[in-house]
Amino acid sequence: MKKTIPVIICAVMLLGLFAGCGGSSKTPNGVVNVYNWGEYIDTNLIAQFESETGIKVNYKTFESNEQMYSVLKQGGVSYDVIIPSDYMISRLISEDMLAAIDFNNVPNYSLIDDSLKNEAYDPDNLYSVPYMWGTTGIIYDPAIVGEVDSWEALFDEKNSGNILMFDNSRDAMGIALKYLGYSINTTDETELNKAYELLKAQKPLLQGYVMDQIFDKLESGEAAIGPYYAGDYLTMHQDNPNLKFCIPKEGSIVFVDAMCVLKDAQNKANAEAFINFMSGTEQSMANAEFIGYTSPNKEVKDLIDVDDFTKAIMYPDVATLANCEAYINLPQETLDYYDSMWVKLKS
Amino acid sequence: MKKKYTGGRIFTALTYVFLYAPIIVLIVFSFNSTKSRTIWSGFTLNWYKELFNDNLIMSSLQTTLTVSVIASVVAAVIGTFAAIGFYNMKKKWRGPLLTVNNIPVINADIITGVSLALLFISAGAALGFQLGFTTLLIAHISFDVPYIILSVMPKLYQLDRNLFEAAQDLGCTWFQTVYKVIIPEILPGIINGLLIAFTMSVDDFVISYFTAGSSVQTLSMTIYAMTRRRISPEINAISTLLFAVVLILLVIVNMRESRQHKVEIKKEKMLKGLV
Numbered sequence: 296m297k298k299t300i301p302v303i304i305c306a307v308m309l310l311g312l313f314a315g316c317g318g319s320s321k322t323p324n325g326v327v328n329v330y331n332w333g334e335y336i337d338t339n340l341i342a343q344f345e346s347e348t349g350i351k352v353n354y355k356t357f358e359s360n361e362q363m364y365s366v367l368k369q370g371g372v373s374y375d376v377i378i379p380s381d382y383m384i385s386r387l388i389s390e391d392m393l394a395a396i397d398f399n400n401v402p403n404y405s406l407i408d409d410s411l412k413n414e415a416y417d418p419d420n421l422y423s424v425p426y427m428w429g430t431t432g433i434i435y436d437p438a439i440v441g442e443v444d445s446w447e448a449l450f451d452e453k454n455s456g457n458i459l460m461f462d463n464s465r466d467a468m469g470i471a472l473k474y475l476g477y478s479i480n481t482t483d484e485t486e487l488n489k490a491y492e493l494l495k496a497q498k499p500l501l502q503g504y505v506m507d508q509i510f511d512k513l514e515s516g517e518a519a520i521g522p523y524y525a526g527d528y529l530t531m532h533q534d535n536p537n538l539k540f541c542i543p544k545e546g547s548i549v550f551v552d553a554m555c556v557l558k559d560a561q562n563k564a565n566a567e568a569f570i571n572f573m574s575g576t577e578q579s580m581a582n583a584e585f586i587g588y589t590s591p592n593k594e595v596k597d598l599i600d601v602d603d604f605t606k607a608i609m610y611p612d613v614a615t616l617a618n619c620e621a622y623i624n625l626p627q628e629t630l631d632y633y634d635s636m637w638v639k640l641k642s
Numbered sequence: 643m644k645k646k647y648t649g650g651r652i653f654t655a656l657t658y659v660f661l662y663a664p665i666i667v668l669i670v671f672s673f674n675s676t677k678s679r680t681i682w683s684g685f686t687l688n689w690y691k692e693l694f695n696d697n698l699i700m701s702s703l704q705t706t707l708t709v710s711v712i713a714s715v716v717a718a719v720i721g722t723f724a725a726i727g728f729y730n731m732k733k734k735w736r737g738p739l740l741t742v743n744n745i746p747v748i749n750a751d752i753i754t755g756v757s758l759a760l761l762f763i764s765a766g767a768a769l770g771f772q773l774g775f776t777t778l779l780i781a782h783i784s785f786d787v788p789y790i791i792l793s794v795m796p797k798l799y800q801l802d803r804n805l806f807e808a809a810q811d812l813g814c815t816w817f818q819t820v821y822k823v824i825i826p827e828i829l830p831g832i833i834n835g836l837l838i839a840f841t842m843s844v845d846d847f848v849i850s851y852f853t854a855g856s857s858v859q860t861l862s863m864t865i866y867a868m869t870r871r872r873i874s875p876e877i878n879a880i881s882t883l884l885f886a887v888v889l890i891l892l893v894i895v896n897m898r899e900s901r902q903h904k905v906e907i908k909k910e911k912m913l914k915g916l917v
Contacts, residue, residue, distance in 0.1 A: 328856045333867030334874060338697040353857035354698060356867035371763035371773040372856040507872045511680045527871070534678055 324349040327565040330366075331378045332552065333358055335427070337585035344572050350565045367392065367557070374557055375566035378426050381551045382465070382622035385416040389624060393422040394556045400567035403574035408593045410616070414551060415480075415623045423553035424570050425591035427582070430525045430611055430619055431466065431548040432540050434509075439519035446474035446543045448520060450493065455500040459512060459521030462504035464637035465622065467494060469548050470522055479548060479620050482629045491636050498640065513538060524550070525608050526588035540608055546618035551591075583609075665885060672878035689879040696876060702864040703880070709775075709850075709860065710843035713782035718836045720783070721790025726824065728791070729798040740795070747788045754785060755852035762853060773855025781853040782846070786839035793838060797831030798824075800906075830902050837895050841888055 333356040341352050355374075357363040360383040366372060379387065387393050398404050407425055417423045435443050440454050449458055449470065461467045469479040471490035481487065502518045510527070512518040514534040523531075528540040554573065556566045572578060579592035580599060589609045590599075596610060611619075625633070675684040693699060728736050728743075746754060762777045801824070809823045810816075825832075847862035854860065861884075865877050 326857070330856070332871075333864070334871045336698075342697055354701075355856060355859045356698070356864060358867045369759070369763070371759070371766050373772055374856045510872045511678060514678055515680045517680075530677065530872070534676055534681070534683075 325562055325565055326351045326353055327376060327562050327569050328353045328355070328374045329376045329378075329569065330355050330357060330363060330374045331376075332356060335378070335552075335586060337581045340573070340578050340581060343578075344569060348565075348568055348572070350562075350568065352569070373559065373561055375560040375562045376554055376569050377557060378552055378554050380622070381414065381416040381553070382624050384423050384553060384555060386624035387555065388417065388422055392558055394558045394560060394563060395421045396424065396556055396570070397563075397567060400564065401571045401574065403571050403592075406574060406576060406579075406592045406594055408591050408596075410613075411551060411591045414621050416551070416621060417553070423555050424574055425551050425553045426573065427526075427586060427588040428549065428551040428591055429588045429609075430542055430616075431470075431522055431550070432525055432528070432542040433520060434513055434523050434528050434531060434538055434540050435520040436513070436516065436535075436537050437539055438537060443520070443539075443541055444544050446470055446545055449522065450474065450497050450500070452500060454520055456502055457519035458497075458501050459503060459505050459509050459518045460494075460497065460501050461522060462506050464633045466522070466548070467504070468633060468636075469622070471497075473543070473545050473547060473620075476545065480623050480625065482626060484632070487629070487632060487636070491640070494640055504641065524588070525611075526586065529587050529605055529608055542611055542615050542619070546620065549616065549619040549621050551621060668878050669882045669885070672875055672882045674875060677872060677875060689875040692874075693876045693879045699861070699864060699876060699880060702859045702861045705775075705858050706844055706861040709779055709782050710840050713779055713786050713843050714836050714839035717783050717786035717839050718790050718832055721787045721835060721839075722794055722825070722828070722832055724787065725791045725794035725798060725828075726820070728795065740791075743788050743791050746785055747792070751846070751848035755781075755849040758784070758849065759852035773853060775854075775858045778850060778854045778858060778860075781849050782843050785846070785849060786843060789839045789842060790832070790835035793835035794828055794831040797828040801827055830898060834895055834898065837891050841891060844884065844888070 327350050329352055331354070335356070336354075341354055344350070345352055357366065360379050363377065363379055364383060364386070367374070367377075384393070401424060404424055411425045411428060412420050433443050433446070433448060435448065437443075439457060440448060448454060449460065461470070468487070468490050471493045472479050472481060472486065475486070475489055475493065477483075477486045477490070502512070505512065505521070509518075509521050509523050510531055513521060514531055516535070525540065525542075528538070532538050532540075554570045556563055556570070560566050573582070574592060576592055576594040576598065579590040579595045583590040583595055583599060590596075596606075599606070599609075601609070670682075671679055672689055673685050673687070674682060675686040675688070724743075728739060731739070758777075758781045759773070762773055762780075766772055766777075805823055805827070806819060809819045814822060845862075846860075847866065850860045851863055851866075854863065861880070865873070865880075868874065868877065
């Protein structure tokens with residue numbers, strides 16, 4: 296029987312190992328599982344929230360709305376707060392995946408700019424609290440492409456070889472549709488076809504379809520013009536002060552990333568506490584300074600310590616904004632059209 | 643003749659440039675003072691400083707290291723006993739079973755990842771648990787075990803079968819034979835396997851991505867999620883550190899192997915001398 300003892304010891308040690316991992320450290324007020332974009336929070340805020348409320352934050356990150364969506368659909372996971380973009384929110388609402396937020400638990404909601412409430416993706420304002428927003432515009436080097444005030448510059452032969460374009464179908468089509476004067480949420484096939492033809496004609500003029508490579512290409516002068524987000528223009532401008540930004544006269548795209556609570560959230564009260572915390576003025580300031588996008592908190596606009604140039608990019612005037620549209624979710628057949636069109640375009 | 647020799651040298655040098663140029667660029671730009679990945683604008687250690695202040699990166703690094711250490715140690719225990727079992731099996735069974743053991747090594751990670759995720763999700767639905775640290779750990783253990791077996795088996799083949807019987811003749815129980823005679827003899831194999839399993843765990847993205855669930859995130863997952871916005875040079879900094887750690891581990895493994903090889907040659911010589 297002597298030989299069984301070491302075996303038992305080994306077994307106990309192994310079991311202990313597993314038990315130790317299974318029961319993650321208990322915190323007095325439970326946990327909240329947060330799912331956000333990568334590099335999209337001042338991480339000090341998480342620690343601050345934990346020490347103020349005693350709620351432990353399990354913080355995870357994703358790199359695209361579609362990736363987040365597939366993780367939620369795959370199952371076996373339980374997030375409380377997610378921070379998707381506008382059109383993904385409308386999709387989640389239409390699939391009944393979001394819980395209505397109890398705004399009594401989110402008093403800081405009153406600090407959110409009214410112009411960002413009742414957007415098309417959540418018309419009755421039941422499911423979302425804006426987290427960050429911004430516009431898309433053209434970033435260009437005037438020494439090479441001249442002054443720009445229209446999307447036309449992206450389709451102009453004289454800029455051939457210097458142009459960059461979004462490497463995602465929604466933004467690329469959105470720009471083409473805007474240039475043609477249509478809605479970015481159109482489902483009309485003739486309009487979509489016209490936009491596709493425009494992109495097809497643009498392709499030979501392009502240096503490439505890019506996402507975050509655009510930073511290096513424009514900063515180093517390898518390319519001279521391309522569409523991107525206003526907040527990211529500010530980063531590029533620090534490295535290459537020659538670059539300018541414009542929101543084209545045809546109007547542009549405004550995006551909103553907003554905090555939502557999932558229907559099957561297990562910690563709804565904690566989720567609301569987290570949303571309320573992140574909407575606070577001090578926290579919104581810290582976040583806006585870290586991320587460089589515009590905070591929806593209206594107090595931040597007056598308090599934020601940036602120069603006038605930066606402020607003008609962060610907060611475009613009302614008339615320009617009125618000309619901008621936000622994405623909403625498209626019906627499945629239109630999404631299929633986008634997919635097939637995009638494959639054809641890129642092959 | 644001599645000409646051919648220099649040609650070979652140039653070829654070797656080019657191969658190394660090809661293999662290591664990207665890593666050198668990565669390391670150089672971890673010291674760049676701006677976020678640019680193309681323009682060198684001065685030396686700084688800021689990214690290393692920021693790296694250690696970034697809670698998210700540090701906590702995912704902690705997860706990665708915890709999972710890798712526990713998974714490789716547990717896998718070493720399981721794998722060693724499995725290897726001893728294989729070794730004592732009839733040849734008829736050993737061959738096919740070892741082939742089965744190789745499948746996870748050769749199999750695409752994505753298949754292992756998806757299948758483990760499906761298993762955990764369906765088992766979780768039945769038993770009422772969710773993906774989390776435990777499922778991540780189990781997944782890592784399961785893909786680490788084959789590497790241990792692969793590096794322990796050759797050591798067992800080198801083992802003198804008579805040792806086992808001699809130990810038992812001298813009064814060892816079965817368990818004493820294992821931990822006093824067999825384990826010390828195959829220990830180099832176990833440690834090499836442990837180091838390989840550890841680096842495989844640190845490396846892994848795909849399998850972790852599918853099995854980690856909503857509460858934990860490994861370092862590779864954190865890096866992947868940063869690609870929407872410009873990847874911060876903090877990533878260069880941490881990659882540099884990880885590269886250094888893996889390099890050191892590999893050097894240790896290789897040094898151990900060559901030392902063991904020398905010891906064996908010496909042993910053989912001594913035995914021959916005795917005969």
